[in-house]
Amino acid sequence: xxxxxxxxxxxxxxxxxxxxxxxxxxxxxxxxxxxxxxxxxxxxxxxxxxxxxxxxxxxxxxxxxxxxxxxxxxxxxxxxxxxxxxxxxxxxxxxxxxxxxxxxxxxxxxxxxxxxxxxxxxxxxxxxxxxxxxxxxxxxxxxxxxxxxxxxxxxxxxxxxxxxxxxxxxxxxxxxxxxxxxxxxxxxxxxxxxxxxxxxxxxxxxxxxxxxxxxxxxxxxxxxxxxxxxxxxxxxxxxxxxxxxxxxxxxxxxxxxxxxxxxxxxxxxxxxxxxxxxxxxxxxxxxxxxxxxxxxxxxxxxxxxxxxxxxxxxxxxxxxxxxxxxxxxxxxxxxxxxxxxxxxxxxxxxxxxxxxxxxxxxxxxxxxxxxxxxxxxxxxxxxxxxxxxxxxxxxxxxxxxxxxxxxxxxxxxxxxxxxxxxxxxxxxxxxxxxxxxxxxxxxxxxxxxxxxxxxxxxxxxxxxxxxxxxxxxxxxxxxxxxxxxxxxxxxxxxxxxxxxxxxxxxxxxxxxxxxxxxxxxxxxxxxxxxxxxxxxxxxxxxxxxxxxxxxxxxxxxxxxxxxxxxxxxxxxxxxxxxxxxxxxxxxxxxxxxxxxxxxxxxxxxxxxxxxxxxxxxxxxxxxxxxxxxxxxxxxxxxxxxxxxxxxxxxxxxxxxxxxxxxxxxxxxxxxxxxxxxxxxxxxxxxxxxxxxxxxxxxxxxxxxxxxxxxxxxxxxxxxxxxx
Numbered sequence: 001x002x003x004x005x006x007x008x009x010x011x012x013x014x015x016x017x018x019x020x021x022x023x024x025x026x027x028x029x030x031x032x033x034x035x036x037x038x039x040x041x042x043x044x045x046x047x048x049x050x051x052x053x054x055x056x057x058x059x060x061x062x063x064x065x066x067x068x069x070x071x072x073x074x075x076x077x078x079x080x081x082x083x084x085x086x087x088x089x090x091x092x093x094x095x096x097x098x099x100x101x102x103x104x105x106x107x108x109x110x111x112x113x114x115x116x117x118x119x120x121x122x123x124x125x126x127x128x129x130x131x132x133x134x135x136x137x138x139x140x141x142x143x144x145x146x147x148x149x150x151x152x153x154x155x156x157x158x159x160x161x162x163x164x165x166x167x168x169x170x171x172x173x174x175x176x177x178x179x180x181x182x183x184x185x186x187x188x189x190x191x192x193x194x195x196x197x198x199x200x201x202x203x204x205x206x207x208x209x210x211x212x213x214x215x216x217x218x219x220x221x222x223x224x225x226x227x228x229x230x231x232x233x234x235x236x237x238x239x240x241x242x243x244x245x246x247x248x249x250x251x252x253x254x255x256x257x258x259x260x261x262x263x264x265x266x267x268x269x270x271x272x273x274x275x276x277x278x279x280x281x282x283x284x285x286x287x288x289x290x291x292x293x294x295x296x297x298x299x300x301x302x303x304x305x306x307x308x309x310x311x312x313x314x315x316x317x318x319x320x321x322x323x324x325x326x327x328x329x330x331x332x333x334x335x336x337x338x339x340x341x342x343x344x345x346x347x348x349x350x351x352x353x354x355x356x357x358x359x360x361x362x363x364x365x366x367x368x369x370x371x372x373x374x375x376x377x378x379x380x381x382x383x384x385x386x387x388x389x390x391x392x393x394x395x396x397x398x399x400x401x402x403x404x405x406x407x408x409x410x411x412x413x414x415x416x417x418x419x420x421x422x423x424x425x426x427x428x429x430x431x432x433x434x435x436x437x438x439x440x441x442x443x444x445x446x447x448x449x450x451x452x453x454x455x456x457x458x459x460x461x462x463x464x465x466x467x468x469x470x471x472x473x474x475x476x477x478x479x480x481x482x483x484x485x486x487x488x489x490x491x492x493x494x495x496x497x498x499x500x501x502x503x504x505x506x507x508x509x510x511x512x513x514x515x516x517x518x519x520x521x522x523x524x525x526x527x528x529x530x531x532x533x534x535x536x537x538x539x540x541x542x543x544x545x546x547x548x549x550x551x552x553x554x555x556x557x558x559x560x561x562x563x564x565x566x567x568x569x570x571x572x573x574x575x576x577x578x579x580x581x582x583x584x585x586x587x588x589x590x591x592x593x594x595x596x597x598x599x600x601x602x603x604x605x606x607x608x609x610x611x612x613x614x615x616x617x618x619x620x621x622x623x624x625x626x627x628x629x630x631x632x633x634x635x636x637x638x639x640x641x642x643x644x645x646x647x648x649x650x651x652x653x654x655x656x657x658x659x660x661x662x663x664x665x666x667x668x669x670x671x672x673x674x675x676x677x678x679x680x681x682x683x684x685x686x687x688x689x690x691x692x693x694x695x696x697x698x699x700x701x702x703x704x705x706x707x708x709x710x711x712x713x714x715x716x717x718x719x720x721x722x723x
Contacts, residue, residue: 026090029063030097032056032076040101041520043078048085049302052235058520058565065235066090067257076101117210137606138619139650139671141708144201145186148226150604152526152559152576153211156625156646157597159680159699161194162186164597165211166530167555167582168223171492172507175226176218177204178307178344180360183382183408185226187289188336188366190319192680192699193281198313198338204228211559212509212528213483216436216450216467217388217400222489222507222532232305233297234260242266244710245273247289262295273707281702284318284331304347313338324685324695331371339363344386353391356402360384375415380493383407396440400450404432410493426496430456436467444473454488454504463488463504469511477518483511495536499547506534520565530555535586553584553592573607593639594629596681601626619652630681633694646678663714671706 032043039060046053047068054064074086074097081101088095140146145163149156155164162170175185177199189195201207206229214225234253242249247268254261271286293311300306318333344358361383368376388402407429415421436450452465467485474480487509491502508531516523535551557580565572579601585592603624610617625646629639652669672678678701685695 026068026092027063027065027094028074028088028090028097029061029094030099031060032062032078032099032101033060034081034101040078040081043076043101045074045076048073048075052233067255117208117214136608136617136619136652136654137621138652138669139621139623139648141669141671141706142201143196144199144207145197147201148207148209150574150576150606150621150623151209151211152524152561152578152602153224154578154602155580155597155599156602156623157628157680158194158646158678158701159192160597161189161196163224163226165224166528166557166578167553167580167584167595167598168507168530169595169597172221172223172489173226174218174221174224175228177228177309177342178230178358179217179227179356179388180342180344180358180386181220181382181384181406182340182342182360183362183380184338184340184364187313187315188334188338188364190317190332190334190368191321192683193319193702198311198340199228203230205231211526212530213467213469213485213511215400215448216434216452216465216485217402219432219434219452219454219465219487220406220489222487222505223530230295230307230309232307233258233299234262239715241713241715242710243712244268245708246270259296259298261297262293264291264293266291277703277705277707279703280700282320282329284320285316285333287315287317289313289315300345301347304345306345307343309340309342311338311340322683322697324683324697325687330373331369333367333369333371335367337363337365349389349391353389356386356388356390358384358386372417377411377413378494379411381407381409393437398438399435400437401435402433404434406430406432408490408493410497412494412497424497426493426500428456428458428490428493428496430454430490446471456504458500478514478516481511481513481515483509483513485509491536495547498538498542498544502536502547503534503549505532505536505549505551507532521567522561522563524559524561526559528555528557528559532584532586535584537586538588541588551584551586551589553582553586555580555582557581570610570612571607572609573605575606576602576604578602590638596629596631596639599625599628615656617654619650619654621648621650623648623650628681632682633684633686634688643681644677644679646680647676648672648678649674649676659713662716665712667708667710667712669706669708671708672701672704675704 032040032045034040039056039058041056041058041060043056043062044053045056045062047066050066050068052064052066052068054062056062069090071087071089074088076084076086076099078101084099084101086097086099088097137147137150140150145161148154148163153166157164160170163173164170165173175182185197185199186195187198208227210225210227212224218225234255236253237255238253240251247266249264249266251262251264268289269286274283274286291311291313293309296308298306314337316335318331320329320331323330339362341361344356346354346356348354362381364380366378383406385405386402388400390400391398393399410426411424413421413423432452432454434450434452436448438446438448440446448469450467452467454463454465465486465488469481469483471479471481487507488504490504495502510529511526513524513526532551532553534549535553537548537551539546557578560577561574563574580598581600582598583592583594601624605622607620608617627642627645630641630643631639632641635641650671651673652667655666657664657666680699683697683699688694
């Protein structure tokens with residue numbers, strides 16, 4: 001909801017810059033270059049047998065801090081070059097190492113399988129975006145999912161806020177943290193009010209967005225996966241304070257020798273902000289949100305690490321809607337409680353294998369009160385257990401295999417003013433076996449093949465989802481990739497309430513991709529086709545006997561992405577364009593039609609310019625989405641009309657400074673800075689008036705312009721080292 005419009009800016013922007021200014025007992029820094037003196041961007045540098053390390057930036061520079069002492073081996077790795085090891089002696093004095101890597105003929109310019117995927121990572125070679133790219137994108141207001149929506153394949157559905165990918169509904173995209181499922185990654189929302197993600201992007205060192213053709217390790221997603229990988233141990237102890245137009249926050253990180261603890265509290269109340277900035281929505285209860293989280297990290301050995309993440313969030317809001325049949329308003333109130341626990345452990349087995357184990361428990365409760373009409377309570381529990389092994393079978397041949405078990409009980413209660421009520425439960429559990437192998441034939445050709453097998457416990461029936469992808473390197477700069485796969489997903493919990501016999505929904509993906517990379521410039525062009533079957537349909541949402549798996553659909557399109565860090569000094573920009581042609585027969589559709597969330601054309605232009613003389617980064621994002629369909633109740637053609645196209649220009653500025661020696665950032669953001677008119681669709685009355693006309697109301701943003709101002713202060717615990 002817009003209520004939590006800035007919920008994660010605390011971590012997002014605060015960690016965004018404090019990670020860059022980290023310190024600890026000993027700082028190790030330097031550069032990594034090739035024989036010609038060219039910097040190597042994305043090289044991996046770490047202390048052997050530890051998790052301490054860093055990646056190089058655009059200029060080949062690296063810096064990290066460690067609490068280790070004595071003699072250690074510094075390892076420098078970069079794909080296409082020979083690994084280098086340097087012995088160092090660590091005391092409390094800073095260490096500087098400038099390293100030259102030599103080409104490795106056996107792995108030079110090796111091919112990378114990339115069909116359907118885009119990464120923002122601190123270390124991966126095929127990185128398209130970095131984590132900082134995500135959180136400093138103007139218009140995203142620090143929201144991870146808002147930034148992902150500037151990438152190709154995504155649909156702009158601003159009144160919803162969730163990810164809609166390549167003609168797929170939002171529920172077809174799943175989020176995973178450290179390989180484990182997140183059942184409720186978004187804040188709960190009332191109708192036509194945008195949601196935001198529950199996580200800060202700067203919690204994660206890796207963000208991998210797969211718009212299709214993803215690995216057999218992951219399932220329960222017809223369209224897309226978002227894989228988020230958290231950091232390991234915190235490098236230093238520090239305290240952070242946040243003061244914002246929307247609320248306040250405080251965080252503390254404690255770094256021990258072999259463990260780390262992070263705690264954070266945030267309180268957001270939009271009442272002061274909304275009383276200043278004009279709103280086009282009338283609120284009964286101004287959005288209010290409280291969130292707390294506790295993170296624990298511990299080394300279990302030189303090669304093992306345990307990660308736990310606990311989060312609790314509660315929110316409430318009340319919004320007035322117009323009753324177009326009665327010419328009156330009614331109130332919709334929403335309260336949400338969400339708890340999420342993620343624990344995982346990984347350890348090396350010998351030199352070539354790794355074991356991973358993880359558990360997730362999550363609870364979510366939504367209480368919806370529609371004034372004088374309906375009261376609803378939705379309770380959902382989710383559990384996942386996962387065990388995985390991966391390693392090398394032979395040179396150029398790897399295997400990943402594992403087991404998973406899922407449980408997802410759901411309870412739905414409702415009450416009507418007449419006194420009639422209902423109380424329903426659905427239970428679903430299933431187990432999964434997955435295996436996947438990758439084979440690098442040589443530096444130019446690679447294959448990946450996988451199989452995901454699912455056993456549903458209610459009927460003891462097994463389903464198989466094969467996946468395949470390949471890549472061929474054309475030359476030093478370009479490569480072709482293709483992917484094919486079958487993907488299945490359980491019906492939504494609310495659908496299982498009405499019909500417990502519903503089967504899994506099904507999609508089949510076909511992807512052909514071209515990737516060009518040279519001198520900090522990337523071009524990616526990807527064509528795709530997607531076929532749906534077994535989609536859930538019904539004639540009346542409240543009539544269980546009308547539910548079935550009789551739906552189907554298709555989506556086909558083209559995505560283009562251009563990213564440039566080189567052409568103009570201190571300027572970075574990317575352009576993404578997506579075209580999709582899609583129709584489906586599902587849910588309450590009377591026939592196959594284009595869904596209301598699908599726009600044919602989506603374009604984003606993201607620019608960032610850093611002015612070193614004033615330590616400020618300026619950002620500008622332009623976005624365009626063509627009109628989306630809507631249904632007029634008087635028309636014979638379902639979803640036969642189209643709303644207007646929408647444009648948006650958003651601005652941001654980040655100023656880096658100090659307050660009494662403590663690193664500080666002042667961040668200012670303007671969303672839709674030109675106050676351009678936006679219309680997403682229309683609501684209609686249920687019955688026509690005496691003139692046989694239906695009343696209608698445009699669906700518009702809560703406010704024409706969004707403003708955010710935040711001051712984030714990092715209080716260093718070691719002033720001497722900070723200086």
